[in-house]
Amino acid sequence: MESFIDQVTSKVRAEGGRMTAQRRLILDALEDLRGHPTAEEIFDHVRNADPDINLSTVYRTLRWLEENGFVSPRWFEDEKRRERFDPVDRPHAITEHFHFRCRVCNRIIEFDEPLIHELRRKYAADTGAEIESVSFTLYGVCALCKKDTPEQP
C-alpha cells in the first residue's frame, strides 16, 4: 500500500505541483507527531531539520493538504481558536472523526464505535439529509487522570 508521502506526491504531481523539501518535512512531521498537531507544533518540529522554514509555508502546505483531503482540521472547545490537523488515511471518503479529549492531561484519544455509524445512517434516513462528514467529540477526564486525582471525601 502506498505510503502517505507517496500518495501526496502523486497528487502534487497530478496537479502540476512540485514536491519541495519543505513539504516533505511537513509530511514527515505529520507522521512523526502522531495525534493532532497544531500548525505551530509542526513548525517547531520541522525547524529541527530546517531552521529557516517559515510558518506561512507550514500553513500553506496544510491548507493544500486540507483541500486535497489529506488532513482534516479539528477544533477542541477548550482551545477555542486554535486549529489542529488530523491526517486522513483514506482521502475523500466520508470523514468521520471520533475523539475523546481529556481536560487534565489534554490528550486526544481517537476511537471508533459502530453505534456512531448507525447514528449517521439513522439521521440520514429520518431526515432525508445527505451526510458528508461526522464529528463526535467527548470531553472529560480520562481513566488515568481520574485515578491520579480521586475525588475528595
Added chain:
Amino acid sequence: MESFIDQVTSKVRAEGGRMTAQRRLILDALEDLRGHPTAEEIFDHVRNADPDINLSTVYRTLRWLEENGFVSPRWFEDEKRRERFDPVDRPHAITEHFHFRCRVCNRIIEFDEPLIHELRRKYAADTGAEIESVSFTLYGVCALCKKDTPEQP
C-alpha cells in the same frame, strides 16, 4: 418556570453583579435570534435598540454567561475560527450538543437521539473515563437543499 432572563438576573445578583440595560438587550437577542448566533450577529441585533453598545460588551457578557453555564460556545468546521453561542436551558447539566449543519443553506438544526446518550455511557463504561460534555455534529446537505439542487444526470 423561571424565564431565561430571570434565571440570569438571579445569578447576577447572587454574585453581587448588576443587571444593566446592555445585558438585558443581549439576553433578549439570545432569545430572539433562536439558533446559534455569533457575537457579531448579536451585536448587530442589539444595535437596533442601542446604537452605542460596544462589541466588547457583547463579548464580555457572553463570556460571563458561558462561565455561568447559560450559553455554550460552539464551532462549526466550515467557519473555522468563528465562535457561535448556544443558549443552555438547564445550566450545569452535562452539556450535550447535537447539530446538523447544512453546507448549502448554512442552517444549524438541533436534534436529539437516544443513541448518542447510549454511546456516551458505553464509552465511559468501556474506558473508565468521566464524560463532562458531548459534541456531535453532522455536516452535509439538508433534505430541502438536496431537493433544490438535484444531482446532474
Added chain:
DNA sequence: CATCTAATTGCAAATGTTTTGCAATATCGT
C-alpha cells in the same frame, strides 16, 4: 431622593492565529 462605591461600560489598543502580496528562489520538464 441624594449619595456613594464598586461593577460595568465604551473606547482604543493589544493579542494570537491564520492569511496574503510580492520579490527571490528552487523544482522539474525539456
Added chain:
DNA sequence: ACGATATTGCAAAACATTTGCAATTAGATG
C-alpha cells in the same frame, strides 16, 4: 544546463477576540 512557473520567506494584513483604563451607572445605603 536552461527556463517557465510553482513555491518560498518575509513582512504586513486580516480577523475574531481580549484587555487596560478612565468614564459611567446600578443599586445599596442613609
